Each structure stands twice: as structure tokens, then as C-alpha cells.
Amino acid sequence: MSVARQLFLLQLVVLVLVIGAGTALAIVDQRRDSDETTRRAVTAVATTFALSDGTVEALRSPDPTAVLQPQTEQIRAATGTDFIVVMTPAGIRFTHTNPELIGGVFSGNIERALRGETFTETYAGSLGPSIRAVTPVYDGDRIAGLVSVGVTRAKIGDQFAASLPTIFAVAAIGLAVSAAGSFLLSRRLRRQTLGMAPDELRQMYEHHDAVLHSIGEGLVVLGRDSGDTANAEVVNDEARRLLDLPEGPVPLAALPESLRQSQDDDSRDEVHVTPDRVLLVSREPVTWEGQRLGTVLTLRDRTELQSIMGELDSVRGFAESLRSQAHESANRLHTIITMVELGRYDDAIAFATEDLRLSQELIDRLMTAVHEPALAALLLGKVGVAAERGVDLTVTEDTALGPVAPLSARELVTLVGNLVDNAIDAARGAMESPGEDAWVEVTVRQEDSTMVVRVADSGPGIPADELDKAVTRGYSTKSGQRGLGLALVAQVVARHGGTIHTEPSLGSMVVVEIPIEGAAS
Structure with a gap:
């Protein structure tokens, strides 16, 4: 398998893992945000209803249920909550979504509310598990009653499920875009590595390096960039000796001017004279899939x-x-x-x-x-x-x-x-x-x-x-x-x-x- 294909598959696996983990974190975060939003909503409805003057007056009346039940049902439908329960400090219900439960004892915790605190909790009540808020209703300095507003977990789950397609769509688009980018990068790498596998590249490097250092002819490989600031891609030991070049990268400006000219022209055994030597120079193109990647110069010493x-x-x-x-x-x-x-x-x-x-x-x-x-x-x-x-x-x-x-x-x-x-x-x-x-x-x-x-x-x-x-x-x-x-x-x-x-x-x-x-x- 070529280096490009291996890199593409590895990137694809990494992308799937990363985007999958990101999607999971997004789902968890969305669920947490849904719960937090529900807590804020039920708390706001409960405190608003508790602070209403009509609520206190209804609790003073002989029949609080007759006054409060229609109001709570109207508010419940408008706010999208599942229940609004108004009760006595002892927990006896005046209102409920299910009228049959009116007069019964509230199933939940009210101790903190009796101490004057507004709080929220998740509790399995008469309608099933729900997130509810409980707050006191004051008549002057006296707690005249309690208000509990809640939304069931089932309804929160339905709202959360409605947001999942958006999360999955964003994750799918991200995966598709990332995979396309990885594929394009793989194609570019394939062109640059000539579609070779890692072992082939290693073997080719080892063999070519040994050959370049052992052959008796000078070899200079020039890339497509022919500017004076560019470097020759390959210069073997014999070429350095014939052209008197130092170790390390060789800029094109360090080569004799006659070798830098007409790099697009192919020639065989062309005579070039340096201050110390007479050289025979041949130029051969390096091509891949019809595109010219550079030029190979071979140098032979004709001085002697x-x-x-x-x-x-x-x-x-x-x-x-x-x-x-x-x-x-x-x-x-x-x-x-x-x-x-x-x-x-x-x-x-x-x-x-x-x-x-x-x-x-x-x-x-x-x-x-x-x-x-x-x-x-x-x-x-x-x-x-x-x-x-x-x-x-x-x-x-x-x-x-x-x-x-x-x-x-x-x-x-x-x-x-x-x-x-x-x-x-x-x-x-x-x-x-x-x-x-x-x-x-x-x-x-x-x-x-x-x-x-x-x-x-x-x-x-x-x-x-x-x-x-x-x-x-x-x-x-x-x-x-x-x-x-x-x-x-x-x-x-x-x-x-x-x-x-x-x-x-x-x-x-x-x-x-x-x-x-x-x-x-």
C-alpha cells in the first residue's frame, strides 16, 4: 500500500474517532443544556406565579382550587410545562394537571421551600420522573402555601431528540469535508511520492544514495524552481569534486552559469569549460504522468x-x-x-x-x-x-x-x-x-x-x-x-x-x- 493511501486511511480513522468523540460530547452537552434550560424555565414560572397577588388572594379564599385550577392550567399550556401544583404548607394539593390527584399529598421534597428557599430537583412524582421547581408563597411574613412547577423527563427527552438530527448533520458534514480534504492531500502526496510504498521509498533511498556516492560520473538534479535562490535537489560526491562545490545545500547560483542556462533544453555530451576542467554535460528531463518535475545533469571529466x-x-x-x-x-x-x-x-x-x-x-x-x-x-x-x-x-x-x-x-x-x-x-x-x-x-x-x-x-x-x-x-x-x-x-x-x-x-x-x-x- 502506498504512503498516500496509508496516510489517507489513517487520517480517515482519526477523523472518524475525533468527530465521533466530538459528536458524543456535543450530545452530552446538549442534554446538560436541555436540563439547565428546563430548570431555569420552571423556576421562572414558579416564582412568577408565587409572587402574583392573585395567588395569595386565592389561598385566602374559601375554595382555592376553584380559583387556582383554571389559572394554573392556562399558564401550564402557555409555558409548555407539564404540571403546576399549588399546595398548602403541609403539602396538600390545591391544583394538579390530573384533577383526581387534587387534595392528595404532594410527592416530593418541600422542606427547603418551607425554609423560604426556591430550589429545583429531579424527582419521580405522580406523572413520572420530572425536573421541578418548588418555591414558597408569602402572605406578609407568613408562608401561605407552596408552588411547584415541573416538566417530565419524557418531554425533555423528546425535545432533546428533536435536536439530534442537527448534531448528526453537522458531524456528517464535518466528516465529509475532512475526508475530502484528506483525499486531496493524499492525491498530492501520491504525486510527490510517485505512488510508492514506505518500504519501496526506503529501499530506493538506500540504493540510490549508495549508487550516487559510488558512480564515477557527476550527477546534479535540478527541480522545477530555477530561481537563483533555489537549491539543487541532488548533488553527488563526484559532482561536488568536478564543480568544486562545498558540502551542504547547493544553491543554483553556486553552479557555473553555463549549467544554469537553458534548463528546459535536452542535450547529450555538451562541452562546458570551468576555470579548471573541461566537462561533458548531458541533460535529461525527469517526468511523471506527462509533467516535467526537473532536470538531471550528468557530468564527465574530459580534462585529462x-x-x-x-x-x-x-x-x-x-x-x-x-x-x-x-x-x-x-x-x-x-x-x-x-x-x-x-x-x-x-x-x-x-x-x-x-x-x-x-x-x-x-x-x-x-x-x-x-x-x-x-x-x-x-x-x-x-x-x-x-x-x-x-x-x-x-x-x-x-x-x-x-x-x-x-x-x-x-x-x-x-x-x-x-x-x-x-x-x-x-x-x-x-x-x-x-x-x-x-x-x-x-x-x-x-x-x-x-x-x-x-x-x-x-x-x-x-x-x-x-x-x-x-x-x-x-x-x-x-x-x-x-x-x-x-x-x-x-x-x-x-x-x-x-x-x-x-x-x-x-x-x-x-x-x-x-x-x-x-x-x-
Whole structure:
């Protein structure tokens, strides 16, 4: 039995018991009120009749019964009482509802009335059990007689029974309304608990909790409330590690902005870049009976894989550069050999010397000006790769960079290599005809205490809104593709407190500025 049904039945039992007990108390209270109302009524009739001047005068007359019997019967019928008895101080009746009992002795207590007290009692008299009031009739200071007014228990019971349908109707309405409210609450609870039984909920919690803490993927469950003040409903240990989240409730504002956006969109293996990691994020809806209850985010760490792929791309680029240079060297060597065979020795020497001079000048300049050998080798390799792809890559004369602590060689290669690769792709993609010039210009230098990297190209450039997207979600100028180049660059920049922005130039330009520790200002 589901939690909702159990709660409904338990509430129904409690409601029946409570309303039944309330009804019983209401019946007892109504009975007590009926008796109290009867006592007040008979007391009022008795004292009023006793204080009447006509009553005293009738008691003085030779035949009190002839005067008082018609009066008492008229008053009895008007007040709804069952008897009005006028008697002597000795208890001899002058009046009675049953004329045959006139002259007989009053069956009841009169001692308190003879002491001048008005009182009520329940007594089984000649008409059966009744609630009666007894009061003295004064003639001056002397008690001339007594008056007793009463209502039988049978009549009180009939009046009480007439009020019971109202009590039961109110109790039934209360039970119906309470049961309907309990049923609606049960339906709501059923939706919230997915119609599961307590044991099923307990087992599901225990199993899911164990699974959530043991799986290798990050898991974040978001509810329907997407406000920044709302909390994520579930965050497992791996998700806290990948997103660097603290223990305890996790507000949505603590999640990376890219994960909070477009929560209604479903996606698979979408790339998200945080300051420290590259994550693959999948979104799946949580639905129940056609209604969306929330969203499940699964996170997979791609940082190490991306790092390895980046190194592989660098090695592949170096190999491609070596292959290009070997191919170009073979062409030049064939040219020189042919010149020698033709006897044009001076031209062969001039050709070989000029080619060696240009290449050596670039090598000497970069190896002297750039402190990090990996960065110098990267720039030299990119020149060859760009040339093979028909792009003229220029390393500006003012390129010069000393030690750039705390950036590592890998971070420098990631930063500059991805910017140059993006620029080469953009410049080559912007060529509308084979004869059109495609160029890239790279500057890496230190300005005061800041390392500045400027990469300009002949491509169309990146709009500001696209740049913001690129640094968190990946970006590519190639149709149908998503790249991580700028996202990885932004990751390095954010890690070291730098900035990345675009500037207008002859084509497009991306500028990165990163503070250098210990640099002279």
C-alpha cells in the first residue's frame, strides 16, 4: 500500500474517532443544556406565579382550587410545562394537571421551600420522573402555601431528540469535508511520492544514495524552481569534486552559469569549460504522468583526455611541420643540385645562402627573444604549417618574452597554440579565391608586469557575444562544429587572473593579458 493511501486511511480513522468523540460530547452537552434550560424555565414560572397577588388572594379564599385550577392550567399550556401544583404548607394539593390527584399529598421534597428557599430537583412524582421547581408563597411574613412547577423527563427527552438530527448533520458534514480534504492531500502526496510504498521509498533511498556516492560520473538534479535562490535537489560526491562545490545545500547560483542556462533544453555530451576542467554535460528531463518535475545533469571529466589530445595535436603539428619542411627542403635541394649540374655554381650558392639566412634569422631571433624553448619551437612550427596551408604567418619583430611565472610550458603552448590555430583556420576559411592573401600576425611580449599575446588574422573576427559563449561552451567558425580552442585559452587566462578580449584591426584580433608574478613594473 502506498504512503498516500496509508496516510489517507489513517487520517480517515482519526477523523472518524475525533468527530465521533466530538459528536458524543456535543450530545452530552446538549442534554446538560436541555436540563439547565428546563430548570431555569420552571423556576421562572414558579416564582412568577408565587409572587402574583392573585395567588395569595386565592389561598385566602374559601375554595382555592376553584380559583387556582383554571389559572394554573392556562399558564401550564402557555409555558409548555407539564404540571403546576399549588399546595398548602403541609403539602396538600390545591391544583394538579390530573384533577383526581387534587387534595392528595404532594410527592416530593418541600422542606427547603418551607425554609423560604426556591430550589429545583429531579424527582419521580405522580406523572413520572420530572425536573421541578418548588418555591414558597408569602402572605406578609407568613408562608401561605407552596408552588411547584415541573416538566417530565419524557418531554425533555423528546425535545432533546428533536435536536439530534442537527448534531448528526453537522458531524456528517464535518466528516465529509475532512475526508475530502484528506483525499486531496493524499492525491498530492501520491504525486510527490510517485505512488510508492514506505518500504519501496526506503529501499530506493538506500540504493540510490549508495549508487550516487559510488558512480564515477557527476550527477546534479535540478527541480522545477530555477530561481537563483533555489537549491539543487541532488548533488553527488563526484559532482561536488568536478564543480568544486562545498558540502551542504547547493544553491543554483553556486553552479557555473553555463549549467544554469537553458534548463528546459535536452542535450547529450555538451562541452562546458570551468576555470579548471573541461566537462561533458548531458541533460535529461525527469517526468511523471506527462509533467516535467526537473532536470538531471550528468557530468564527465574530459580534462585529462583533452590535455592528452592537446599534446597529441601539438606533436602532430610538429610532425606536420617537419614533414612540410622536409618536403620544402627536398624541393630546394633539387633546385640547388640542378643549378650545379647546369654549371650555375654562383646562383646555386646564392640561392642556398639566402634560404638558410632567412630561416636562421627567424630561428635565432625567436630563440634569443623568447625564454621558453617550447614556445619558440611552437611558433617556428606554426610558421611552416601556415605556409603549407597557404597562410602567411608573421611573428612580429617586437616579440620578446622572459620568464612568465607561474605559467608552465604546457599552459603557454595551450594559450598561444590555440590562438594561432584558430587564426590560421579563420584566415584560410575567409579566402574567397585562391589568389586572395590570407595572413596571421602573432605578437608575444611583456609590457611592464603583464604578458600580452596579440593574434590578428585576415578572417571575419569573433563578435563579442560569440566570444562570451566561446570561453565557456566551445566555439568554432566551421559550420556544424564546436571547438575548444578559445575555451581552453580562457581557462588558462581565468586561472591566472588575466583577461581576453577582441580589438579592431585590419582583420580581426584577439588579445590576452595575464599578470606576471615578480615582473618589474
